[in-house]
Amino acid sequence: MKLTPQRQLLFNLLHENDSHPTAESLFEIASKQMPGISLRTIYQTLGELAEMGELQLVDLGNGATRFDPNMGEHQHFVCDSCGAIHDVDITSAPRLRAGSADGFAVEEIGVVFHGRCNRCNLSNQGKLESQQIKRSPGLQAKKIKRVKSN
Amino acid sequence: MKLTPQRQLLFNLLHENDSHPTAESLFEIASKQMPGISLRTIYQTLGELAEMGELQLVDLGNGATRFDPNMGEHQHFVCDSCGAIHDVDITSAPRLRAGSADGFAVEEIGVVFHGRCNRCNLSNQGKLESQQIKRSPGLQAKKIKRVKSN
DNA sequence: ATGCTAATTAACAATTGATGTGACTTATGG
DNA sequence: CCATAAGTCACATCAATTGTTAATTAGCAT
Ligand SMILES: [Mn+2]
Ligand SMILES: [Mn+2]
Ligand SMILES: [Zn+2]
Ligand SMILES: [Zn+2]
Numbered sequence: 001m002k003l004t005p006q007r008q009l010l011f012n013l014l015h016e017n018d019s020h021p022t023a024e025s026l027f028e029i030a031s032k033q034m035p036g037i038s039l040r041t042i043y044q045t046l047g048e049l050a051e052m053g054e055l056q057l058v059d060l061g062n063g064a065t066r067f068d069p070n071m072g073e074h075q076h077f078v079c080d081s082c083g084a085i086h087d088v089d090i091t092s093a094p095r096l097r098a099g100s101a102d103g104f105a106v107e108e109i110g111v112v113f114h115g116r117c118n119r120c121n122l123s124n125q126g127k128l129e130s131q132q133i134k135r136s137p138g139l140q141a142k143k144i145k146r147v148k149s150n
Numbered sequence: 151m152k153l154t155p156q157r158q159l160l161f162n163l164l165h166e167n168d169s170h171p172t173a174e175s176l177f178e179i180a181s182k183q184m185p186g187i188s189l190r191t192i193y194q195t196l197g198e199l200a201e202m203g204e205l206q207l208v209d210l211g212n213g214a215t216r217f218d219p220n221m222g223e224h225q226h227f228v229c230d231s232c233g234a235i236h237d238v239d240i241t242s243a244p245r246l247r248a249g250s251a252d253g254f255a256v257e258e259i260g261v262v263f264h265g266r267c268n269r270c271n272l273s274n275q276g277k278l279e280s281q282q283i284k285r286s287p288g289l290q291a292k293k294i295k296r297v298k299s300n
Numbered sequence: 301a302t303g304c305t306a307a308t309t310a311a312c313a314a315t316t317g318a319t320g321t322g323a324c325t326t327a328t329g330g
Numbered sequence: 331c332c333a334t335a336a337g338t339c340a341c342a343t344c345a346a347t348t349g350t351t352a353a354t355t356a357g358c359a360t
Contacts, residue, residue: 002306002357023346038309043347061209064346077254088252102238103268104227110262118253152328152335173317188338193318214317 006030006037010045011054011069020058020066020076020085058085060112079117088113156180156187160195161204170208170216170226170235208235210262229267238263 013029014021021029027042046067049055058066060078066085075088090111163179164171171179177192196217199205208216210228216235225238240261 004307004357006308036309040310040348041308044308047348059211061211061215065211077252077256079254080257086252086254088254102227102236103271104229104236104238104263104265105267105271106227106263106265107230108264110260110264112260112262113254113256114258114260115254115256117255121253121255154328154336156337186338190319190339191337194337197319 006034006041007045007049009034009037010042011049014049014055014067014069018070018087020068022064022066024064026067060085075111075113077113077115077117079120080114081116081120084117084119086117156184156191157195159184159187160192161199164199164205164217164219168220168237170218172214172216174214176217210235225261225263227263227265227267229270230264231266231270234267234269236267 009030010026013026013033017029019025023039023042023046026046027037027039030037030042046055050057050067053071055067055069056071058068058076060066060076062083070087075090077086077088078084079086159180160176163176167179169175173189173192173196176196177187177189180187180192196205200207200217203221205217205219206221208218208226210216210226212233220237225240227236227238228234229236
């Protein structure tokens with residue numbers, strides 16, 4: 001492990017940025033301060049840092065993987081309107097317990113809060129969604145009729 | 151909306167399958183019962199069914215999107231060893247509340263349990279991981295020293 | 301200071317999961 | 331029957347990443 005300028009830069013950029021940036025966005029920022037830095041190196045270095053436990057990957061299943069230098073136990077709030085990710089600390093939250101009755105050995109529980117951030121709420125008060133972000137869950141209702149198979 | 155045999159097949163396959171299959175795996179299964187069915191149609195139809203609220207997409211940020219006909223409110227357990235996804239019902243779990251103090255309007259909370267499933271625990275008792283599945287978190291220690299940029 | 305070797309870079313190819321397109325054929329449902 | 335939605339084929343295209351190879355640079359141990 002050599003302490004190269006690009007590794008330092010990336011490390012610093014991450015730690016002075018709480019937006020959970022993507023590799024691409026880090027590339028853009030880094031390129032300003034270090035023109036010529038390669039995207040390949042960004043991916044490379046981020047991967048290494050992650051392996052070293054220096055940062056965690058946050059993959060929400062939408063677009064690109066986001067990188068988080070905050071290794072403390074915390075959760076994330078995702079704004080479904082603008083896509084922003086914010087840290088949430090539910091230290092006081094009741095600990096969800098694994099139902100080992102189901103035979104699962106739960107080692108970790110991921111929690112993601114979805115909704116609209118402050119800014120999006122204010123700017124678009126009563127309005128509809130500006131641009132719906134791809135989402136996973138969702139609880140809606142019916143429409144098609146179920147056809148029995150047998 | 152025409153009630154075509156491929157739509158029925160897909161709908162039925164989903165409802166008699168609790169493995170949260172991917173589009174590809176559904177394609178394989180469907181192909182046996184209906185040789186010639188096209189993968190394009192699988193994606194097409196799954197997308198339509200999702201739009202209609204007939205099934206939900208479960209994207210865990212690892213491989214492919216999984217499809218879940220269970221529209222009831224429930225959580226998922228992911229085996230980090232074999233990748234299997236199982237339903238978990240935490241009906242009795244204390245409701246996580248949104249910290250609206252942070253200015254976030256939380257509309258939904260996603261919870262994913264990680265660990266090892268029954269089968270993986272038994273088959274590989276004290277052993278190491280068979281094949282580590284891509285994961286996000288992890289908490290270890292430092293190595294690089296933080297360098298102030300300005 | 302010198303040199304071994306790791307790291308970076310460029311310039312690609314390749315992968316995975318998914319969606320877009322257009323032409324053609326089939327077959328649902330009124 | 332027949333309009334037209336739906337399916338199929340045979341692609342192309344996409345985004346986000348990872349692999350590869352070769353050439354160049356530069357950290358740092360001695
Ligand atoms: Mn975070
Ligand atoms: Mn489920
Ligand atoms: Zn927002
Ligand atoms: Zn398992």
